[in-house]
Amino acid sequence: MGASLAGALKKIPAPPFIRGSTPNLHEGEKALKKGLLDEYFPENRQAVEGADWIVIAAPPSVIPSIWEEIAPAVSPNTLMTDLASVKLPLYRQFRERFARTFINYVSSHPMAGRELHGVDAARPDLFRDRLTFLIPFSDPGHETGRDMERFVSFWKSAGCGTHTILDAMEHDRILARISHLPHAISFALLGTLTQNYRERLPHWNWPAQRGGALADLLRISWSSPTLWADILIQNKDAVTETLEDYGRELDELRKHIENGETERLAQLLSAWQEKGQDDIRYGQL
C-alpha cells in the first residue's frame, strides 16, 4: 500500500519529492526505477531526515520499532501517519512512549487493501473514491484544528473521497467486522476446500468447477499470511468477539437447515437483506 500511495502522490499536479525506505533492497530499486521514489535508503532513519511528512507502511507489530528507530531524526513540525489495519495496540504504545516526541501524529487507514503487495502490485488509483479512517494519536487539537485539515487534504490528494475521524478502539471494533472477519471467513473457506475431499469425491476439482461466487469469496484468502496473522492477533479481542457474533448467525442459519424449515430460512435471509438495504440507505445519507 506504501508503493500505491507513492504512485498516487506522484500523479498530482505538483508532486512531492519522495524518499523511501524498505529493508528489501530489490523492492527499493524497483520503486526507484518505476518513479515511485526519488531517493531510496536502506535505513528508515536516513529516509525521514528533514521530511515534512512521514508515512509508515508496515505490519502493525513492526511499527513501534520503526518509531524508535526514526525518533531522533524527526523534527517537531513533521506530520506523521501510518497505514496499519489495527490501531489500539499502537495507540497504547504511542501514548506511553512517543506522545512527546511525535506531536503531529494522526494514524490513517484507507479502506483500499488488496490481496497483493509489494512494488509490482502498486496501483496509483488504489485510493480513488475510497474512505479513510483518521485516528488522532497526539494530544487534542487535531480533531478540529488546522492540523487535521492537513491530514484530510493529504488523503484527498491521494484520491480518497471521504473520511471518518474516530478513536483507536472504535476503529478496531469496526474493522474487525468490515475487514478482519471477512478475511478470517475467506481463509477458513480455503482451508475447507483444500481438505482431502478427492478420496471421497472422485470428481472433486474445485479450481476447475468453481463459479463466480467462489472466486469472489476466495480472492482475499490469498492475502499475505504473515501480515494477516499479525492483524488478526493484534486485534484479538475485537476479532474474537466478532467471530462469536458471526458464529451465532451461522448457527441460526444451520438450525433452520437441519430442521428443514424452508419458509423460516427464507424469512431469515429476507430479514437480513431488508436490514442490509436499510443500512445502505442510511449509509448513503
Add this chain to the structure above:
Amino acid sequence: MGASLAGALKKIPAPPFIRGSTPNLHEGEKALKKGLLDEYFPENRQAVEGADWIVIAAPPSVIPSIWEEIAPAVSPNTLMTDLASVKLPLYRQFRERFARTFINYVSSHPMAGRELHGVDAARPDLFRDRLTFLIPFSDPGHETGRDMERFVSFWKSAGCGTHTILDAMEHDRILARISHLPHAISFALLGTLTQNYRERLPHWNWPAQRGGALADLLRISWSSPTLWADILIQNKDAVTETLEDYGRELDELRKHIENGETERLAQLLSAWQEKGQDDIRYGQL
C-alpha cells in the same frame, strides 16, 4: 438462468425456435419483446408440445410438479434437462415416478449462477467458458452413448467450455462445498453486519466504510431468499456436513487467534494457500 440460456441459444448461427413458459405473465411478455422467446405460453404443458428439447429452469422443489404437468405432452424422443442446483432429491423422485416416461433425461448444472434473476438480468454470455455438470437421470446408455454427446453439444452451443459427468449424490456433495457453503457464509456475514452495532459503535456505517473485500464477500448474499432456502434445505445432509467441516477450520483459526499464536496462525494460513495452489495446479491438468 433460463432467460440467459435462451439468449445464448439465440446467438448461435442457426438459432432454435424457442417456446417458453413462466407463471409470471409480465416476465413472459418481456422475454418475447427481447427476442429471447419466439412464443410464450402461460402453461408449461402447452410450451413443451412437440418439442425436440425441454429445459426446465425452476427451483429444485418445484421441478417434480412440472414433470407431472408436462408428462402427457412429452414425446419419447424428446431430450430433457433441468438447471437445478440440487440433484439427489430430484433423482430419487425421477427414478420412482418418471424414469419410464422421460427416457432421455440428463440433468444439468452449469456453474454460472448470479445473484440476480429474471428476464432483466439475462446475459447471453453467462455460460461462456464455464463448466457444466451433467447427471444422467434415465437408464444407462447416456454416459458414453450418442445421447450424452447431444447434451454435451447442447451446452457447448450455449458457450460452456467443459463438462463433468457424475452421479446426483456426488454432484450434491461437491456443490455443497463449492457453491452452497459460500452462499451460507455470505448470508451469515450479512446477518452479522446488520446487527445493531450502531448503538455501541457511533461511527458504524458498513455500507460507506466497506472496502473491496467486503463487497466481494457480500455479493451473493443478495441472492433470492426463497430459491436459496430451497437449495440449502434440499441439499440438507451435504450442506450440514460441509458446515461442520467449515466450522472445524474456523475453530482452528480462532484458537490460534485467542492464544495469540502469530507464528502458528501464519503457518496455518500458508499451509492452506500451499494446498490451494497445489489444487489449482492439479485442477488445470
